[in-house]
Amino acid sequence: MAKGAIVVGAGPVGLMLAGELRLGGVDVVVYDKLPGPSGESRGVGFTRRAAEVFEQRGLLERFGDVEWAQGHFGGVRIDFGKLDDNHFSVRGVPQFRTEEILEDWLGELGVPVRRRHEVTGYRETPDGVVVEYEGPDGHGEDSAQYLVGCDGARSLVRTLAGIDFPGWGATRGMYMADLVGAGVRQRPIGEKVPGGMVMAFNLENGVDRIVIHDENLRPPEDKSALRFGDIADAWQRMTGESLHHAEVRWISSFTDTTRQAEHYRSGRVFLAGDATHIHMPAGAQGMSVGVQDAANLGWKLAAAVNGWAPEGLLDTFESERHPVGEKLMRNTRAQTRLYLTGDEMEPLRAVMRELVALPEAARHLAGIVSGIDIRYDMGPGTHPLLGLRLAPGHELLLADGTRTRVAELLHPARGVLLVTGAAQDTATLLGAADGLGERVRTVVAEWAEPVTQDRPAAVLLRPDGHVAWAAPDGADLLRQALERWFGTGTGAAGRPQAVGAASR
Template sequence: MNRTDDQDTSVIVVGAGPAGLMLAGELRLAGVDVIVLERLERPTGQSRGIGFTVRTMEIFDQRGLLPRFGGIETSTAGHFGGLPLDLTILGAAHEAARTVPQSRTEAVLEAWARELGADIRRGQEVTGLTEDADGVSVTVKDADRALRGRYVVGCDGGRSTVRKLTGFDFPGTPATTELFVADLRGVDLAPKMTADPSAGGLVMVAQLPDGITRIIAAERGAPPVRRTGPPEFSEVADVFKRLTDVDISAARPVWLSAFTDAARQATEYRRGRVLLSGDAAHIHLPAGGQGMNTSLQDSVNLGWKLAAVVRGTAPGTLLDTYHEERHEVGRRLLANTRAQSLLILGGDDVAPLRDVLGSLLDIDEVARRLAERASGLDIRYDVGGGRHPLLGARLPELALHDGRRATTSTELLRRGRGLLLDLDDSAGLRRRARPWNHLIDVVTATARGLPESGPPTGTTGVLVRPDGHVAWAAPGSHHDLPMTLTRWFGPGRPALSARAPAA
């Protein structure tokens, strides 16, 4: 069902970073076989990203992954371009995770994907890619033969080999400034963030687990340098000294890197049987840690769709909605981070803008809008329109009781399947959904409340996609339930469809 005899696997994922590992787990959760090819022999242990946005916390909870991270330090403090944001404006249930190293995130996701049966192969450098009508052949350096799969997904970072081999356009703005990041031992620095124009640049200090201090430093106007490796620690220490008058030269560097404010986005996320996810599709200044979080959410959006197409339950056109939905998210992300780049790295000329925006953040609606954007809670997909306020949005955790036990909508999404919540004990609703019962879970329950605002008045049913976004809700959707189920999950079983009454 997943592949033909001449194919090694259904899906080949290139890259074992957060996006690739998340996608591998999502595919295996849906029963699709996958091979992950990673160029490096072993994980680097480096951690560019160090936390989760509120939406990523929800996604990990939907898959039951949060306990695997152990104790997670959370916070209601955020920022937009260095201007403080208080996440409590989103409601008491919303906190972001701080100081979770990306290396830990990758370890958790790799263990999960392997447990589900993902084939993860390290030391496999992709050097060629050829697509034909039936699949894609991937050439691996020093391998005896090419690997065959039905689809290939490039999750191989900002310098993506898959993107270049396939010819995806990657327009955007070039780098104007270089920033340093360093993880250090043996230094005592208080957490801080300074980005106002009078400071001469950006300085951030954060305490990570295991006694590591992270610093990020950038001198305003410092031009980017073409590098073939990480910067010397003396270079980083000199910049930090000029910006803060603090000498960190005696510290012991654990990891050093440099990055820029370049912003680019692939013009398409799908080209035939080749798709892009994560940094392979978009690069930008990592303001607020949104890069890794957006990459994880790319893969959650793609995973269930690609699985449905591979299994043959949905047509290949379902994959077009991945580009339609996530390209717009990426476009807004680049606009968001470029605006923050101006606020963080701009000089005296942006001081008036910072003052105006800072005063506007005193208005609750403005603060809420920016907090939602920084947290990933503002994403709403086009699912067909209608009047219901949840259509296209992610479903906030809904407390439920199914007549036997208390549960939540989050818990019901753990299997990675679609979910139809019958909130009115409607036999007619369940009959209309019966042809799709092999693809979705139908749960009759009483809603006990949404933590954010209470259950929408009069809601009788909600169809939730595997990624947690609402595809249909009653009353208020323009499309009927069978039409919506067909759009997102493919045709129902014909024998059952013939017996089901019209909606």
């Protein structure tokens, strides 16, 4: 029998998606052309919402003690400490560390990661896809019900699927280097200097990451042509500090090229992460949005493989995540212009500094950067939380007196119907989920703190932590939400549902 899914790309997004699928009971395998993890660290942290996604699967604690960082929008500082919600991001976690943690997790889940296996093509069949690859033993084929390209900005899967990747070409570039013994002054959110911008912060164990935007220095098209001497010369010219004595661990460059896939799905083929969106790095959003792509797609694809996905469920991946990608393109382009242009932009920066002093403006910009302002269309309902995520740190008291948190309820990647004693007609609410078996876990508990707008008397959570229904909306709307996201069923396992064959 064909596998449930094949994931192409063993970066953070592909690994996260494979774990999500396995938690959903799907037979999944990851293919990657590299012989092992690259060891590179383009990303050096993740946003608050990405941290919450990791926490929802019990993964955040594996990162150990992390540094929670303040944020900015295009270099304009936002005081997260004055905001009601927690927008602090994680800084100083190199991408290879994230990949190590996720691959260890996949090992525990029994998901194979096949390295030195380069996918070269695929063809669709009436009930799945056949993937062609070149591996250590030569040419081979593998089959699955679905294929997901998490293979980066130059995605072969996207190209083979015929999905356009429109956007804007490069207008400026940046250099980065990881250095040992640099002794550089820390500039964690960057500093404007004559001719550009410089940034420096400790990455780990005495390794400093520097980033330079030099208006007079253009990144070469071929990154193998990069020379640290040019970067060190530029740093000295712009700051008066010498880096020439430092030991170089890694150098790279990037531009402000901004593109988004026209579609995230073509038949049985899906895209996630950098295969769907590339942009100038700003606030660790790139990898973080990709991790959220994985959390959104994983349970839906598992539902389709397991045969109970309601009609149109798979199409909601694109309808929910494509607008998020559009906003990502907009906000990173705005930040690039605010951050990297010259003195002619200073009046706008001054206005932005005034705006972020206003609580409502600060909340809006912080939500953009942190990712916790994402709201999906859940259909009818009146609760202010509808479509937003429920904060995973809220504590609950179970019937046996033990405490738990929202995040812990979501560890199995299942839906959760939480009902407290403050809800009206609790028996009817709990009965609405009868027959949904393993799809939705019902939990009776009390909030450790009083019921408020942020802690509803009863709430239905999707596996990705977003609120699909909340009291005081009634049982009829709850039943509609359950059927929309979890289908219908009888008995412990539920009745398999037909899956629409919608494409783009």
